[in-house]
Amino acid sequence: MLEARIDLAAFRHNVGCLKKIAGPDVSLLPVIKADAYGHGMPRLARESLKLGAPMLGAGTLEEGVLLRQNKIAAPVLLLDGIFPEQAKDAVKYRLTPVVYTLEVARIMDKMGKKAGRRISVHLKFDTGMSRLGFTLAESRPTLAAVARMRNVHVEGIMTHLASSADADSPQTENQLRRFDAIIAEAGRAGIKPTYVHAANSGAIIAHKRSHYNMVRPGISLYGAPPVEAKGFAFQEVMTVASRLVLVKNVPQGEGVGYGATYITPRAKKIGVVMGGYADGVNRLLSNKGSVVVNERAVPILGLVCMDNFMVDLSKAPAAKEGDEVVLLGGGYEETSVNRWAELTGTIPYEVFCRIGMGGRIRRVYVNG
């Protein structure tokens, strides 16, 4: 009954915005990890390729394999990197790993020798986030060692920015300065990568200098850029809708939901919505969030249950059983992903990723 409508026209529009921002000399690597931030990875992979993406950004090896099983033959970058024991499958499925340990680089070299071809990798450098990557101090010996590996092709050199959504943070410039030093070091080691990349959505919009020759947009593809892009109106791609499964009149003084955290101050018309926290409707929306019924924002009453939640239909008096309920998206302020994130103490990324985790939401692609 719950449905996530994925508007492919909005996705195309967002890719168009990003292409304009990045300009013609910069390639776009659409990041479709985590099931395309909950939007459905195989479908958005195909859509991205139709729009000319030279490569796709998956997260784990398993995601890369899933793309291959969906007959996607294009280059796939495994942004999370791989464990040593996954190298065999990475080569078998022709997936391009991000490499941040010499151990994995050496294994890829051996695998390449066995396979009789050079294995493409992207080397990742930690320029100040303390996450994945060789540090600046490690860069010289690392690049020298990798340059000697005859069966490894360094197709890319990359880093990741920690504060890119903040246009004024000095951290981005500090990281980019370190990255520039690493790129120069790679040149001295004789490494000529096809792609040099650093920018996620925040950096694409707020730090032009971080673009190099490829950018890696994720959240902005789905219509929720982490920073305003002046002159560009990104569009929400996902709308999550359900229906009223029951409408009832509740007398004054009745408890609504578990623990009776809401007591009707007067007689009220209440709707029971199909869908609950098992579907990603965060329990923190209890007594706080709103959904939209018949174009009207109506508040959630009581605690969100696993499979249902209740809403106050006072502002939508004509609502009846079977009517549609917009939970997320749909172009309404009250159900925007930013509002959800604000009310639940998180970021749009997590809202998208949680939606449908229970596996009960039917995904429907529109405007294909």
Ligand SMILES: *Cc1c(COP(=O)(O)O)cnc(C)c1O
């Ligand atoms: C997820 C991810 C991105 C995309 O980031 P957004 O903020 O969603 O644009 C880019 N690069 C790497 C390495 C990532 O893991």
